[in-house]
Amino acid sequence: MANRLANETSPYLLQHAHNPVDWYPWGDEALARAKAENRPILLSIGYAACHWCHVMERESFEDEATAAIMNEHFVSVKVDREERPDLDAVYMQAVQAMTGQGGWPMTVFLTPEGMPFYGGTYFPPDDRPGMPGFRRVLRSLADAYRTRGDDIGRTVASMREMYESPRLGSAAAGANGALDATTLHRAFATLVHQYDARRGGFGGAPKFPPSMALEFSLCYWARTGVTEALEMARDTFLHMARGGIYDQVGGGFARYSVDGAWLVPHFEKMLYDNALLIRLGAHLWQATGDAEIRRVTEETIEWAVREMWSPEGGFYSSLDADSEGHEGKFYVWSLGECEHLLGADAALACEYWNVTGGGNFEGANILHVPKEPATFAAEHGMSVEALAAVLARARAALAAARSGRVRPARDDKILASWNGLMVRGIAEAARAFGRSEYRDVAIMSGSLLFDALVRDDRVLRSYKDGRARVHGYLEDHAALGLAALSLYELTWDAGWVERARGLAGSIERWFWDDASGTWYDTASDQEALITRPRDITDNAHPAGTSLAVDLLLRVAVLCDDDHSRRRATRVAESSAEPMVRYPLAFGHALTAADMLVHGAIELALSGPPDGEDFRGLARAATERFIPSLVMAGGASTAGHGIALLANRPMQGGKATAYVCRGYSCDTPVTDPAALAEQLRSAAPRRVPGATSEAP
DSSP states (O other): OOGGGGGGOOOOHHHTTSSOOOOEESHHHHHHHHHHHHEEEEEEEOOOOOOOHHHHHHIIIHHHHHHHHHHOOOOEEETTTOHHHHHHHHHHHHHHHSSSSSSSSEEEEOOOOOOEEEEEEEEOOBBBTTTTOOHHHHHHHHHHHHHHHHHHHHHHHHHHHHHSSSSSGGGGGGGOOOOOOHHHHHHHHHHHHHHTTTTSBBBBSSBOHHHHHHHHHHHHHHOOOOOOHHHHHHHHHHHHHHHTOOTTTOBBBBSEEEEEEEEEEEEEEEEEHHHHHHHHHHHHHHOOOOOOHHHHHHHHHIIIIIIIOOOSSSSSOOOOEETTETTTTOBBBHHHHHHHGGGGGGGHHHTTTTTSSSSSBBBBBBOOSSHHHHHHHHHHHHHHHHHHHHHHHHHHHHHHHHHHHHSOOOEEOOOOHHHHHHHHHHHHHHHTTTOOOHHHHHHHHHHHHHHEEHHHHHHHHEETTTTTEEEOOOHHHHHHHHHHHHHHHOOOOOOOOHHHHHHHHHHHHHHHHHTEEEEESSTTOOOOSSSSOOOOSSSOOOOOOHHHHHHHHHHHHHTTTTHHHHHHHHHHHHTTTHHHGGGGSSHHHHHHHHHHOOOOOEEESOOOOSSHHHHHHHHHHTOOOOOOOEEEEOOOTTSSOOGGGTTTOOOOTTOOOEETTTEEEEOOOOHHHHHHHHHHHSSOOTTTTTOOOOO
C-alpha cells in the first residue's frame, strides 16, 4: 500500500511512496501527531540522484523489520532537500555540529517541537566497524527519549545556543574588513596556494568542479593581466573535460570525481553544475578562443537540451548515478564492446580514451583522455582535424549503442533557481557563440519559468506535472532575476529588465532584515522554522546572498538605482574577510565583489536592435571576455526605465556604442572595430598591487 508520499510531486518522495515506513511529508500533520503523542520525529532528507540515499532505502526503508521499529517509536518524515533547502540548511547545521561532517542521506532525530538531539548521514542496517547499525540506533534513541530526558534536554539546549549565535556575514556578527582591490588580490593568492598545478582544481580527492572560483579567477586575469589566473581557469576546465567526470560520449559533467585526477566520477549529473560550467566555458572561449573548450561547452548544452529539457521549456533537475541498481553502469564500456562497435576506428579511439582489457572501474572502462589531443594526433601522424573526425564517428556509434541501455532515472521537477542558472548560462553561450538555436532555447525556457513560477513578482520553487509549489527562496528570486537580465542582453526586450527589477524589489521587501542587516534565505512570510536559515557560502551552487548581490548591482547600473547599490555593497562588505580566507566557498561572491571594487564595464548600444549596424556592434561585444559587463540596447528614449540608455542617441543616423567605466566614458563610436578596441582597452588592465604570490 502507498503511504502519504504518494500525493507528492517530488520524484524523490515518490520513490519512497511504497516503503512499509509510515512516511509523512514535512508539514502540520506530522508535527501535530508528534506533539499529540509525544513522539520524536525521524527526519530523513535526501534527493533523487543520491546514490547512498538509494542504498539506505533498499537496506532499511524497504525492510519490514526496520520499518516496524520506525513506525512504532517515531513519526517519520521524508524531505526532498532540493524542494526544501531551508529545512536541509537548518538541520545540516545541527548534524555538522554534532558529528563534524554532513552529507546525504541526512538522518536527524528531533523533539516534537523540531529541535535536533541526534543526527548523522548514512546508517548501515547492521553494525559495521565505526558505524552503528540503523536498527540499533533506532532502538537506542527510542529508549533514550523515554528514559533520559535530561540528556536530550542538554543536547537541545546546546543546539538552541548554536542557532541563536550571530551569523557570519551579518551586521550582528560585526564588520569583516574592507572590501577593496587588496581583498581580491589576497583571495586570489589563497586560491593559488590551494591550486593543484599538475591536475587542475583545488586540493585532493574528492574533487568538485570549482566553476565559481574559476569564474573569479578569469575576472581577476581580465582586470590584472596576471596570466596565472587565466591558466588556472583554462587548465582546470580542460583537465575536467578530458577526465571521466565529463561524459565523453554524450556530454555533460558528473557531480564530482572521487579521485584527485578527475577520472572516476560519482556518476550523478546535476543541472546546476552543468549550468555553471556552460557559463564558464563560454567565458573561457571568449578569453582564449580554444576550440576544445568551445566543443565541450556546446556538447554540454546539447546534452542538457537532449536529456534534461522538458517539452514545455525548462530543465529537469538531475540524472541518477545508478542504472539497474549499479552505479555508473550506463556509462562504462568493455574493450570488447568498443572493438565491436567502432570497427576500423576502434584501435585509435580505444587508445585515445585509454580503453583496456582490465578497465579502470570495476573491470570496465570510464572513457577519459590521458594525453593532450594535439600531442596524440602528432604521435599518430595525423592532424587534429582528422583525429576529431574519427572521434566524432566513434562518439556517434557509442551513443547509438548506449541508447539501448537502461537509462538512469531522471528527477523531472523543474526548480526555479537551477533553471535560472541554466538559462543564464545558455543565453550567454548563445551570445558568445552566435548560435540562434541556443537563443531559442534560452528564451523559451525563460518564458516558461516566468509564466509557471512567478506570481506578482514572487517566485515558486518547484514545477512538475503542471503544478507549481513551495514558496521560493532568496536564491530562486535572484537566479531568475539574473536570467532575465541575460535574456535582455540577448533580445534587447526591455520587458526582461522589468521582470528583473520586480524580483529585485521582492528580494528587498520579503528577504531583508533590518535588525541583522542581512538577507535571509527564506521570506518573512514563509514557514517559521526553529531558526531562520541563512547560508552565505557558495557551495555546490551560488548562495542566495551572492546571487542577490550580483542582481542588485546589475539592476543598479542599468536603472541608476542607488538604493540597490548601497544595499548590495553593505551585504558584500560584511563578508570581506571570509572571502579572503575561504575563496573556494565564496567564488560567486568574489565575482560580484569584482564589480563592486572596480565598477561595471558599461556598454550602451543605441539604435534599432534589428538593424545590421546594431547587430555589428553587438557582435563586437562578444569577441572577448569582459568582466562585470553590463549592457543595454535599443532606442534612447524616456520611459523604458533603463537609465544606461538615457541621453545616448544615435550618431549620424547609425547605431552607436557608448562604453563607460569608473565614472568616465569613451567617445561614442559607430564602427564595430572601434568598439572592439575600446572594450580591449577596458580589460585586461593592470591594477596596482596585483600579485599571484601566496600570502
